[in-house]
Structures are given as C-alpha cells and as structure tokens.
Amino acid sequence: MNLPSQIRILSRKSDLAIIQARQVGDRINQTFPDVKIKYAIKKTSGDIDLKTPLSEMPSPGVFTDDLRNDIITHKCDLAVHSWKDLPLDLGPDTTIAGTLVRADQRDILFVKKVSAEKIKTNKSITILSSSPRRIYNLGHFVKNFLPFNCDNVKFTNIRGNIPSRFKKFLAGDADGLVIAKAAIDRLLVNDLPEFESISLQIKENIQQCLWTITPLSQNPTSPGQGALGLEIRKNNQQLKTIVKTISDPLVSHCVEEERKILQRHGGGCHQKIGVSFFPTFFGLMKATKGEVDSGDQFYTWEWSNKKHIDKKISANLLYPIKLEDHKFFKRKEIEESIEKIEGLSNHCIWVSRKSALPERANIDPSNVVWTSGIKTWKALVRKGIWVNGTADGMGEDFNTNIGVLAPMPWVKLTHKTSPLSSIANTITTYELEELPIKEELNTKQFFYWMSFSAFRYAIREYPLIIKANHACGPGNTYKEIKKMLEDPTKLNIYLSYEEWKSSLLNAA
Numbered sequence: 001m002n003l004p005s006q007i008r009i010l011s012r013k014s015d016l017a018i019i020q021a022r023q024v025g026d027r028i029n030q031t032f033p034d035v036k037i038k039y040a041i042k043k044t045s046g047d048i049d050l051k052t053p054l055s056e057m058p059s060p061g062v063f064t065d066d067l068r069n070d071i072i073t074h075k076c077d078l079a080v081h082s083w084k085d086l087p088l089d090l091g092p093d094t095t096i097a098g099t100l101v102r103a104d105q106r107d108i109l110f111v112k113k114v115s116a117e118k119i120k121t122n123k124s125i126t127i128l129s130s131s132p133r134r135i136y137n138l139g140h141f142v143k144n145f146l147p148f149n150c151d152n153v154k155f156t157n158i159r160g161n162i163p164s165r166f167k168k169f170l171a172g173d174a175d176g177l178v179i180a181k182a183a184i185d186r187l188l189v190n191d192l193p194e195f196e197s198i199s200l201q202i203k204e205n206i207q208q209c210l211w212t213i214t215p216l217s218q219n220p221t222s223p224g225q226g227a228l229g230l231e232i233r234k235n236n237q238q239l240k241t242i243v244k245t246i247s248d249p250l251v252s253h254c255v256e257e258e259r260k261i262l263q264r265h266g267g268g269c270h271q272k273i274g275v276s277f278f279p280t281f282f283g284l285m286k287a288t289k290g291e292v293d294s295g296d297q298f299y300t301w302e303w304s305n306k307k308h309i310d311k312k313i314s315a316n317l318l319y320p321i322k323l324e325d326h327k328f329f330k331r332k333e334i335e336e337s338i339e340k341i342e343g344l345s346n347h348c349i350w351v352s353r354k355s356a357l358p359e360r361a362n363i364d365p366s367n368v369v370w371t372s373g374i375k376t377w378k379a380l381v382r383k384g385i386w387v388n389g390t391a392d393g394m395g396e397d398f399n400t401n402i403g404v405l406a407p408m409p410w411v412k413l414t415h416k417t418s419p420l421s422s423i424a425n426t427i428t429t430y431e432l433e434e435l436p437i438k439e440e441l442n443t444k445q446f447f448y449w450m451s452f453s454a455f456r457y458a459i460r461e462y463p464l465i466i467k468a469n470h471a472c473g474p475g476n477t478y479k480e481i482k483k484m485l486e487d488p489t490k491l492n493i494y495l496s497y498e499e500w501k502s503s504l505l506n507a508a
Helices: 016-033 067-070 113-122 132-145 162-171 180-186 193-207 235-244 250-263 336-342 374-382 454-460 463-467 476-484 499-503
Strands: 005-014 036-043 078-082 096-098 107-112 124-128 150-158 176-180 211-213 228-233 272-280 283-291 297-303 329-333 348-351 368-371 410-415 427-434 447-448 467-470 490-493
Touching: 005 016, 005 067, 016 078, 016 162, 016 180, 016 193, 016 228, 016 235, 036 067, 036 180, 036 329, 067 078, 067 096, 067 228, 078 447, 096 235, 107 132, 107 162, 113 211, 124 132, 124 162, 124 463, 132 150, 132 176, 132 272, 132 283, 132 374, 132 463, 132 467, 162 176, 162 180, 162 193, 176 180, 193 211, 228 235, 228 272, 250 272, 250 283, 329 454, 368 374, 447 454, 447 499, 454 476, 467 476, 476 490
Parallel strands: 005 036, 005 078, 124 150, 124 176, 348 368, 348 410, 410 427, 447 467, 467 490
Antiparallel strands: 078 228, 096 228, 107 176, 107 211, 272 283, 283 297, 329 427
16 A cells, blocks of 8 residues: 655644544554654634624535635645534535544533522523524423523523633623533543643633533434544545544444434534434434424434334233333332442442432532433432433443543442442442232233343243243343343343333334
C-alpha cells in the first residue's frame, strides 16, 4: 500500500473540534506511524454568527461547508466533523470515508444546585438550549424525571463553545443547560497540555451542578451525535484506504441508518426529531421520537432481531396474562440496610427496582443514583430523589459510561438471594418470602419473567415448564435463566412485559 508522506487535517477552531482532530490524527499514527500529520483550524460561518439559533441559520452546513471548500480546493486532505453537524447532501466532490469508535451519544442535563429550591417553589425551570429536538423531548422529560414537580418548562437560546456556554449559564438566570455528553467527555479526558486548564474549569463548573444523563428511550439524540465524520475528496483513494483501516463500520452503519430516518422526515436541524441506533449483545437498538412539520408525532423503542411470531397465541396459554397475577413473593425489608445506605458517601448506587430502596432511607447527595430502568427512575423521583441516569432496561452490563463524571465505586441495592452480577459490592435491603403459586403453570406454554427469583421458584414447583417458551428483559434475569435452560432458543428477549404480551396476542 502506497502511503502519503503527509495528511493535512482541518477542523473548526473550537477547543472540542481541535481535540477531535487530534484524536483522528493519533489514531492514524497508531496504525501508520510513518505518515506525518499536519493540523489546521478554520472559523466557519456558524462560529462567526453566535446569535442566530442554529434552526434559523440559512444553511444546514454552517459548521462544515467552509471546511469542505478547503478539501475541494486541496488546501487540506481530511476534515474532522461532529457528524451531527453535517448536512444530508455533501455534494459531488467529497465523501465521509469513515469514523472512529463512537463516544457517548446521549445528552446530559445540568441544573445549578443553587436553583433547586427556587425550581421547587416556583414549579418552573428555565433551560438553555437552541435545539428544537431537545426542546420537544426535554419538556416532557423534565416534568416526569426530575424531582421538582415542574408545571412550566421554558427554553432559552444559547450559542457558543462549551466553556462559553457554561460561563453564560452559571453567571445568568437560567436554571439548566443541556449539552451532548460526548462533548463533555472529550473535553474532560484529553492528553493535550494546552487544554488542561479548560478541563479543570469544566470540572469546577460541574461541581456547581446537579447532572442527569437523559436516556435514549426518552430522549433520542441528533443523528450522528457522538460520532466523528471524516470527510475527504472522493477521488483520494490512498486516504480512503487509510480512513477505512481506522474506522468502526458498525458506528458508520448506525449513523447512516439515523440519517436515513432524518432524511425521510425532511432533514435539517430545525426538525423536532431525535434518532439513535446503538448496538447491544442481542441486536441493534433503535430509538426515534419527534414531531414533523404537519404536527404528527412518532415514537419507537425497538430492536432489530426481535423474534417474529407467525400466528396468534391463545391468551389461556400465556403467563401472566395480567401483570398483577405475577406475584410469587412478598418483600420483607431488612432494617439494618437503612443505616448502611445512609452511611454511603461518594458511591455510585445501582437501584435494581423501586422496592430495593427502603422507604425511610436517605441518600447522601455526594452519591450518584443509577436505576435499572425507567419505571424505577420515576418511582424514585416521586420520593424526591435526584436520579443521575439509568441502564434503560438494558441490564447491568449496559455501559453506564460515567467514569469521567463520577470516578467512584459501585454498590448495588438488591435482595438477599439475588444471583451474583457484574456489580460485586451489594447491600441487601430486603428478603423474599414465598407466596403460594395460585395458577396451574403446567397448563401454560409461554412465560414472561420479571425476575430470575420468580423463574427459579416456578421451576422448582413446576419442573415441566422448563421446556416451555420463556421471555424476559435483556439484563441479569436473561443471563441467569439462560444458564438453566437446556435449549437456549426457548428464551427470548422483549423490552417489556407489555411488548411480549402484545406480540403474542396480536401476531399476524
């Protein structure tokens, strides 16, 4: 392979853009150490006009068109973009040749600690964001997932790089600020000495805030968010080969799928549309949410490899047919666990279900609170607890990706006989006392399990049902049930009990 002696990499002038360009150059040199990397920066029209909201800018490529022109005119070889900034149509001369491993694609919401009591009293919050997509999604999210009981969520436009946004936010009257988490992570973790002071300043800014990472199930993000688009001339075959060598094809596939959906709805940053694809061990997850120009709204939260049911299943073959019937245990609180929880400080606390946190337990504010799913999040918020994020029902092994924000040990709140999991440190907050199983389970053929404990108890009482068809969510319950089945194809993943029931009763 003939290598160029030099690659000229161009980026915007912002701190974040320079860091991203260096990441690409470093990745090239890891594989091709003999290639010299030369960096250049350039202000774009979007960097110059910091007053007009992005959704009102005349061109969708306000952060990218000026860089593209330098590629076309051979002033540079490769431009590094935040892929979400790229217009859907690049024109005939250039192409996105690849991307690196994707950073966290979620948004992060910061709320000033000094604003908390004011928000609770006024039941109103003002958030800085100029994104129609974020405004559409977060209006509902803030009302339902923050412990403020807000009736009124207002949004105010903000522009500028991340440090300047934080400065305006902390000095101004607004209560909240929403930013792409990938931007925060890249600014906090970089090896460039010239950005050390910026990283320290952002850390100090964050310490003045409460923060929560908005889940993709509720707030799918801009297509391409967290991914870098590496743009080159279409006829530059040498560089195309180099970029392909360092690229992550799965990330490229996910972003391309995200942009296809945006294109079907008209495209552009004026749209109230969020689209996120991400890989899991059981398939590709897809989250979409938004409102199109006609006013029609849409929402999806699904995965690509879900088993197709060919024909309807009779309701009398399902268990449970009503979720309230799925009651195998009563829970007995372990009193001494309250003192252990209240003694925790500077920990990340995983709450496996709402009943895992005793009613009278108070959580020290130095801790981070993480929930297994959305229902548990909502239950904790009703108790007045600030939740920092969730596994979104994906299980403990789903990447929390908060080591930069909270480099603290994890502890899990769970029950006395729970199986071992990836979080080794646990506090047992309750024990399960078995109740009689009221139904004759041997007459059922399709089961949905909310916990491994329920499955284990049922199999002990009705051994024959182990050969039936089973389903559950993708977390620890799935892993533990799978260990007990002779035929693992008899176990299927569904994202919720409701999805499982509907797919069987309404199959076509």
